[in-house]
Amino acid sequence: xxxxxxxxxxxxxxxxxxxxxxxxxxxxxxxxxxxxxxxxxxxxxxxxxxxxxxxxxxxxxxxxxxxxxxxxxxxxxxxxxxxxxxxxxxxxxxxxxxxxxxxxxxxxxxxxxx
Amino acid sequence: xxxxxxxxxxxxxxxxxxxxxxxxxxxxxxxxxxxxxxxxxxxxxxxxxxxxxxxxxxxxxxxxxxxxxxxxxxxxxxxxxxxxxxxxxxxxxxxxxxxxxxxxxxxxxxxxxx
DNA sequence: CATACTTATCGACGTCCGTCAATGTAAAGG
DNA sequence: CCTTTACATTGACGGACGTCGATAAGTATG
Numbered sequence: 001x002x003x004x005x006x007x008x009x010x011x012x013x014x015x016x017x018x019x020x021x022x023x024x025x026x027x028x029x030x031x032x033x034x035x036x037x038x039x040x041x042x043x044x045x046x047x048x049x050x051x052x053x054x055x056x057x058x059x060x061x062x063x064x065x066x067x068x069x070x071x072x073x074x075x076x077x078x079x080x081x082x083x084x085x086x087x088x089x090x091x092x093x094x095x096x097x098x099x100x101x102x103x104x105x106x107x108x109x110x111x112x113x114x
Numbered sequence: 115x116x117x118x119x120x121x122x123x124x125x126x127x128x129x130x131x132x133x134x135x136x137x138x139x140x141x142x143x144x145x146x147x148x149x150x151x152x153x154x155x156x157x158x159x160x161x162x163x164x165x166x167x168x169x170x171x172x173x174x175x176x177x178x179x180x181x182x183x184x185x186x187x188x189x190x191x192x193x194x195x196x197x198x199x200x201x202x203x204x205x206x207x208x209x210x211x212x213x214x215x216x217x218x219x220x221x222x223x224x225x226x227x228x
Numbered sequence: 229c230a231t232a233c234t235t236a237t238c239g240a241c242g243t244c245c246g247t248c249a250a251t252g253t254a255a256a257g258g
Numbered sequence: 259c260c261t262t263t264a265c266a267t268t269g270a271c272g273g274a275c276g277t278c279g280a281t282a283a284g285t286a287t288g
Contacts, residue, residue, distance in 0.1 A: 020160075021167035021214070024180075030157035030164070037160070041152030042246080043144035046134070050144070053135035060265070066138075070248050075266055077246090094256070094264060100135070105226045113223035156276080174235070184278055189236055191276090208234060208286060 020111055036108055039084035044069060045077045052087055052098045059095040134225055150222055153198035158183060159191045166201055166212045173209040 025033065039045060044067060051066065052058045064074050078098060081087045085104045089096045139147065153159060158181060165180065166172045178188050192212060195201045199218045203210045 019167075020164045020219075021170075023164075024168050025161050025164040027157065027161070030160040034155050034157040034160050037151050038155030041148050041155040043141065043148040044246080046144040046148050046151070047139050047141070050134045050137075050139040053133075054138050056135075061263095069246095071265075072249080072267080073247055079266085091255090091265090096265070105134075109223040109227035112219040113227075158276080183276095185235075186237080186279080187277055193236085205235090205285090210235065 019113065033108075033111065036084045036086070036104070039080050039086060040108070042077070044073075045081055048074070048077055049081060049086060049100065053100045057097050057099050059097050061095060133227065147222075147225060150198045150200070150218070153194050153200060154222070156191070158187070159195055162188070162191055163195060163200060163214065167214045171211050171213050173211050175209060 040049070047067060048063060051063060060071075060074060060078065063078075064071055067074060069077075078087065078089065082089060085101055087098050087100055089098050091097075154163070161181060162177060165177060174185075174188060174192065177192075178185055181188060183191075192201065192203065196203060199215055201212050201214050203212050205211075
């Protein structure tokens with residue numbers, strides 16, 4: 001999909017982490033989890049994710065205008081969300097349709113709340 | 115507590131946000147929430163938070179060594195976590211004791227999971 | 229007070245991030 | 259084919275971030 005850094009966040013993270021409080025994160029766990037939260041740590045990406053989650057499928061063409069960002073910028077952000085495993089894109093005909101990955105959101109939530 | 119940017123994340127955020135999916139975040143909501151997730155988006159801060167959460171109170175003196183970071187760096191990170199409302203520090207005697215703020219973690223989790 | 233100790237702040241450095249114009253790529257429809 | 263459409267990638271720029279040494283500010287103890 002991309003030449004450099006196709007690197008998705010390791011899937012083992014999904015299994016790995018019981019709530020933060022139960023045990024101290026290792027360095028690797030912290031690194032992987034941080035990438036997920038970092039993806040959530042930008043206002044534009046949060047609104048992007050929010051838009052996708054609200055209408056359970058969204059194509060990029062509907063995202064640029066409400067965000068007020070350029071097409072490359074939107075593409076950049078969808079990529080980061082996708083690499084964090086929070087959304088997935090499916091190309092159908094002309095458009096790419098984005099959906100959230102509930103398991104991933106669930107997993108992130110589980111880290112914060114027992 | 116600090117000369118510049120004592121600016122905590124607006125508390126109204128705690129009320130504001132139903133799950134991401136239910137309604138598209140406004141720009142302000144996204145901005146405030148992003149600061150919280152951004153605070154979680156660094157491996158060192160995650161381990162820091164994890165350590166504090168595990169032993170429900172921790173003093174900075176116990177944090178530097180296991181993190182392998184300098185004292186100013188640890189101080190920097192505790193400050194960011196505190197400004198995000200995720201931890202609070204209490205000065206008792208010589209040391210500052212840090213605790214997590216369960217409501218904040220709960221709120222962040224609620225955004226991700228209905 | 230003087231000293232030791234703990235934490236916060238400052239200044240500097242290198243790196244990463246968000247942004248966009250320009251360009252590339254791939255598919256659809258004539 | 260060629261044009262149009264949708265999206266990705268590149269390159270560049272400014273700003274934010276993580277880090278640490280040095281230093282300041284605050285607090286216990288002699």
